[in-house]
Amino acid sequence: GENVEQHPSTLSVQEGDSAVIKCTYSDSASNYFPWYKQELGKRPQLIIDIRSNVGEKKDQRIAVTLNKTAKHFSLHITETQPEDSAVYFCATNQAGTALIFGKGTTLSVSS
Amino acid sequence: EAQVTQNPRYLITVTGKKLTVTCSQNMNHEYMSWYRQDPGLGLRQIYYSMNVEVTDKGDVPEGYKVSRKEKRNFPLILESPSPNQTSLYFCASSFMWSPNTEAFFGQGTRLTVV
Numbered sequence: 001g002e003n004v005e006q007h008p009s010t011l012s013v014q015e016g017d018s019a020v021i022k023c024t025y026s027d028s029a030s031n032y033f034p035w036y037k038q039e040l041g042k043r044p045q046l047i048i049d050i051r052s053n054v055g056e057k058k059d060q061r062i063a064v065t066l067n068k069t070a071k072h073f074s075l076h077i078t079e080t081q082p083e084d085s086a087v088y089f090c091a092t093n094q095a096g097t098a099l100i101f102g103k104g105t106t107l108s109v110s111s
Numbered sequence: 112e113a114q115v116t117q118n119p120r121y122l123i124t125v126t127g128k129k130l131t132v133t134c135s136q137n138m139n140h141e142y143m144s145w146y147r148q149d150p151g152l153g154l155r156q157i158y159y160s161m162n163v164e165v166t167d168k169g170d171v172p173e174g175y176k177v178s179r180k181e182k183r184n185f186p187l188i189l190e191s192p193s194p195n196q197t198s199l200y201f202c203a204s205s206f207m208w209s210p211n212t213e214a215f216f217g218q219g220t221r222l223t224v225v
Contacts, residue, residue, distance in 0.1 A: 099210035103153035
């Protein structure tokens, strides 16, 4: 089945720094790559997604890049703020039927 | 308000006592799924459904059952719960029959099996 590897598992940055989280996947048929943010005690919520026909997408301080040849995609957060502290999950669709998540990255932003 | 509603939010039960966690969405979504979240393991898919009466196993289906008799409801059934099913469970739904649009998650159900 699909395997989604996510790194790092924990990431600590200073406020104002950038944070990068990377994911690799195995299914070459995957065509949808969302990122979810889960704050402590809350449900996961979509923050940005990208489809296979696009290489990069930006939304204010967050961006996602996709390299289909290498089968990896990354989340970039610039000018981090304390409220960015959360667990971030990457995901991808497997064979068009299952949404498979990475194991998550705990991001801590200290002020 | 568009939402996915799970019940109960918290449940403590004993080994072997059948239980059902309900999930309902009011967005007319085609795709629904159940995940369990355990520390260090992320979100693992238990079962999913692409349409009414269509369900399939995810990565960790053992010990669980589901049904999709109506579009809006997707209950998770544990026929004989065991302590290794102690976890945080999330139901999710998305618009298309295939998971290539935003997944909306319920509030979560924290289950403890003693």
